[in-house]
Structure formats: C-alpha cells, structure tokens
Amino acid sequence: MKLLVVDDAPQMLKAFRDILESQGCEVFEAENGEEAVEKYAELKPDIVLMDILMPKLDGISATKRILEIDPDARIIVISAVGKSGLEDECLVAGAKQFIVKPFKVKELLNSINRLAKNPAR
Numbered sequence: 001m002k003l004l005v006v007d008d009a010p011q012m013l014k015a016f017r018d019i020l021e022s023q024g025c026e027v028f029e030a031e032n033g034e035e036a037v038e039k040y041a042e043l044k045p046d047i048v049l050m051d052i053l054m055p056k057l058d059g060i061s062a063t064k065r066i067l068e069i070d071p072d073a074r075i076i077v078i079s080a081v082g083k084s085g086l087e088d089e090c091l092v093a094g095a096k097q098f099i100v101k102p103f104k105v106k107e108l109l110n111s112i113n114r115l116a117k118n119p120a121r
Contacts, residue, residue, distance in 0.1 A: 001116060002026045004045040006036040006062065007078075008054040016049060019105055020112075033057025037065045040073065047115055050095065052079040052086070060093045067094040074115050078103065 003025050005016040013029050020027045028043055030036040034056045040048065048066065052059035059077060066073045077090040080101035087098040096119075097111050 001047065001112075002028070002043065002045040003112070004028045004030060004036065004039055004043060004048045006030045006033065006048060006054070006059065007051040008032055009051075012051070019108065023109060033059060033062030033065075036062045037069070040066045041069050044070070046074065047112055048073065048075045049112075050075050050077050052077060052081050052090070060090060063090065063093045063095055072119065074119055076111055076115065078108075 003020055005013060005020070005027060007013050007016070008031050017027045017029070028039060028045060030039045032054045036048065036050065037057070050059045050063055059079070063075050063077070066075065075095045076097045076099060077095045078099045078101060079086065090098050096115055099108060099111055
C-alpha cells in the first residue's frame with residue numbers, strides 16, 4: 001500500500017514512517033499542504049494521512065485541492081487540534097476519517113486498513 005503522510009513536524013513524519021514501513025507500506029512525505037497536493041498528483045497514493053495546521057496551505061484546503069484532482073482520494077485527517085466542529089469541517093471537506101493526536105498505533109492501523117478495504121469509509 002502506498003501512503004502519503006503530510007505533517008510539518010519532522011518527528012511526526014519519522015514516527016509515521018517507522019510505524020507504516022514496519023507494516024510493509026510504501027511511505028512518501030510532504031511537509032505542507034502545497035507539497036501534499038503536488039505529490040498526490042505525481043504519486044497517486046492509496047491513502048493520505050493529513051495534518052491540519054501547516055505552513056503554506058492548511059490540511060483542509062489541501063484536502064479540497066486533492067479531491068479536485070481525484071474525487072476518489074482517500075484522506076484521513078490526523079490532528080492535535082481539538083477545536084469544536086473541526087472534525088465535521090474536515091469530513092465536509094472530503095476527508096474519510098478523523099483521528100485525534102496523540103493516537104494509538106492500533107487505532108491508526110485499523111483506520112488505514114478499514115479505508116483500504118472500504119474506500120467509502
């Protein structure tokens with residue numbers, strides 16, 4: 001499975017890479033929303049793990065742009081921001097799932113596997 005991980009924190013990118021590569025996933029990284037949109041168009045990953053608060057282009061805007069490129073894109077938003085209504089805003093923008101940081105590795109892997117098996121969720 002090919003995954004694009006989008007986060008502006010280098011330690012989060014490394015953590016995601018370590019977790020996902022240990023599961024046999026091919027992992028690509030982007031450090032902001034603009035880079036995420038470019039890499040999505042180039043790589044066409046199976047699933048995107050998207051942070052919200054990032055420089056240049058936030059995760060919600062990047063989600064919308066990716067879905068303009070590919071309406072079937074599967075995006076999981078993973079954010080430490082617990083702002084009221086944020087989860088709904090992300091889902092309305094087109095994200096398939098929302099996970100709050102800090103997350104449990106099992107929760108992350110279950111979400112990825114569920115989305116891989118059933119793209120509508």
